[in-house]
Amino acid sequence: TASVEAPALFNAIANAALTKLRDFNPQALANAAWAFATASVEAPDLFNAIADAALKKLDKFNPQNIANTAWAFATACVEAPDLF
Numbered sequence: 532t533a534s535v536e537a538p539a540l541f542n543a544i545a546n547a548a549l550t551k552l553r554d555f556n557p558q559a560l561a562n563a564a565w566a567f568a569t570a571s572v573e574a575p576d577l578f579n580a581i582a583d584a585a586l587k588k589l590d591k592f593n594p595q596n597i598a599n600t601a602w603a604f605a606t607a608c609v610e611a612p613d614l615f
Contacts, residue, residue: 541570545577552584557596560585564603571607578604582611589614 548555548563555563564581567574585592585600592600604611 541572545574552580557592561596561599565599568603568606578609582614
């Protein structure tokens, strides 16, 4: 990772993503969760919304999408009991 802190940028990205998650495919959902977890950015509203969106599309997730999403939630210490 670049080890660059940019809380305002991540906050803006999280807010933008929240309005578009319904359009995200499984890879985009997994990538969004992965990015925030990798950057160690706390975004509970985003993670909760990703969990909700993922539940609706779980049948379309491939094994890599599932693994990346699980890793991201575990790394970010976000509980999503309906998802996992």
